[in-house]
Amino acid sequence: MDSLDHHLLSSDSPDITLVVATPAERIESIRANGLAWKGPLSMDQYIAREDFLIKEDMVKDGGMTCWVLVDRTLPPDGRPILSSCESIAKQTFLAYNGNIETVISHGVGSVYCRPEHRGRGYAKRMIIELAKILDTWQQEKGQPCLFSVLYSDIGKSFYAAHGWHPYPSSHFTLAPAPGAAQTANGSANGRTKSVDMTIVKDMSREDVHEYMCSEPVIEHHKQKLREASMASQAVMAFPPDYAHMSWHWARDEFYSRILRSEKGEVRVKGAAVPSRKVFVTWNKKYGATQKDCTLYILRTQYEEPTSPAEEEAVVEALAGILRRAQIEAQEWKMDHVEIWNPSPLVTKAILTADANAVETHREKDSIPCLKWDGNQHGYGDSVEWHLNERYGWC
Numbered sequence: 001m002d003s004l005d006h007h008l009l010s011s012d013s014p015d016i017t018l019v020v021a022t023p024a025e026r027i028e029s030i031r032a033n034g035l036a037w038k039g040p041l042s043m044d045q046y047i048a049r050e051d052f053l054i055k056e057d058m059v060k061d062g063g064m065t066c067w068v069l070v071d072r073t074l075p076p077d078g079r080p081i082l083s084s085c086e087s088i089a090k091q092t093f094l095a096y097n098g099n100i101e102t103v104i105s106h107g108v109g110s111v112y113c114r115p116e117h118r119g120r121g122y123a124k125r126m127i128i129e130l131a132k133i134l135d136t137w138q139q140e141k142g143q144p145c146l147f148s149v150l151y152s153d154i155g156k157s158f159y160a161a162h163g164w165h166p167y168p169s170s171h172f173t174l175a176p177a178p179g180a181a182q183t184a185n186g187s188a189n190g191r192t193k194s195v196d197m198t199i200v201k202d203m204s205r206e207d208v209h210e211y212m213c214s215e216p217v218i219e220h221h222k223q224k225l226r227e228a229s230m231a232s233q234a235v236m237a238f239p240p241d242y243a244h245m246s247w248h249w250a251r252d253e254f255y256s257r258i259l260r261s262e263k264g265e266v267r268v269k270g271a272a273v274p275s276r277k278v279f280v281t282w283n284k285k286y287g288a289t290q291k292d293c294t295l296y297i298l299r300t301q302y303e304e305p306t307s308p309a310e311e312e313a314v315v316e317a318l319a320g321i322l323r324r325a326q327i328e329a330q331e332w333k334m335d336h337v338e339i340w341n342p343s344p345l346v347t348k349a350i351l352t353a354d355a356n357a358v359e360t361h362r363e364k365d366s367i368p369c370l371k372w373d374g375n376q377h378g379y380g381d382s383v384e385w386h387l388n389e390r391y392g393w394c
Helices: 002-007 024-039 044-055 122-134 205-212 215-231 241-261 308-331 346-353
Strands: 015-018 065-069 081-095 099-112 147-154 170-174 201-203 234-237 270-274 278-285 294-301 336-340 359-363 368-372 381-385
Touching: 002 201, 015 122, 024 044, 024 065, 024 081, 024 099, 044 081, 044 241, 065 122, 065 336, 081 122, 081 215, 099 215, 122 170, 122 308, 170 308, 170 346, 201 205, 205 241, 205 270, 205 278, 205 336, 241 278, 241 294, 270 346, 308 336, 308 346
Parallel strands: 099 147, 234 381, 294 336
Antiparallel strands: 015 065, 065 081, 081 099, 081 234, 147 368, 170 336, 170 359, 201 270, 270 278, 278 294
């Protein structure tokens, strides 16, 4: 298709259109962005990863759509792909005035333009066209799409100019730590407190499902959203359900089989202190170098304490679990542990687990952005994003 590049249209041409990719065009898009994103995988492994992930519950059976910006006058599978992206139809909770409903929103990802096509305005044209399409795409019973999200890796201004406005995007980074049977003693400078590890239990898939993704737990989150929306402020959250967690774990498991085969199956999906009702789940991301390898805290869950003594107990439990995450990172040769948008209580636990933990306010990478159209349908001028943690990333 490179031979056709000299015939590329201007980005404002009426002959440019955004369409669902054919199977062959989907593979071509993956090959193109794989040159930048495949990391330590071969190209064939990277394509196999995408084919593996698309079978996960969160995206299977058409839940994920590959879009390509093309010249409408040229035949499918014989036209240059000017730019490409993906959208994921996600069931999402939306609360307003104390009522809650489950709506279809869209997560946008894998936005890519080949280097030889950059500087022509194709990515901008694609985003403009995509915003129009997502207004009705895969909506049930003709309902409008009230919002969509994406995670920008090119800063805050480009997508904000097209309606996707940035939301809080801070994280803490913790260093890996060696394991300990009873008590982890923290950093060498002595400022990190010792943490009792005997209360911390590893969690399997089944444990995470029971303690963090069961129907009663999800209903509890929904009730919290109802309460938060009573002040006439729309509130949204992605369900912290098993489908979301499994999609992240599948990425981890695929890479681990190839890059850490000596470690065997990835069995530990998080850790907990069940007696204090504190639970944390995580996954691992592999990059081209160890510096790019991260253990991400996907989700933290605990009951809000009602007394200083309860708060101390929750902080102690969270700190022990985070220390377990640091040990897991060391065992799997991760460069660091990362936890997004922690609450003040979780921040206190982070600094208990690792006094050298560093807080970063992201300005370029993984910026959560949301395009809100609910104001056109009676849901108010803005929306709060609750449970804005890593598990919602797409």
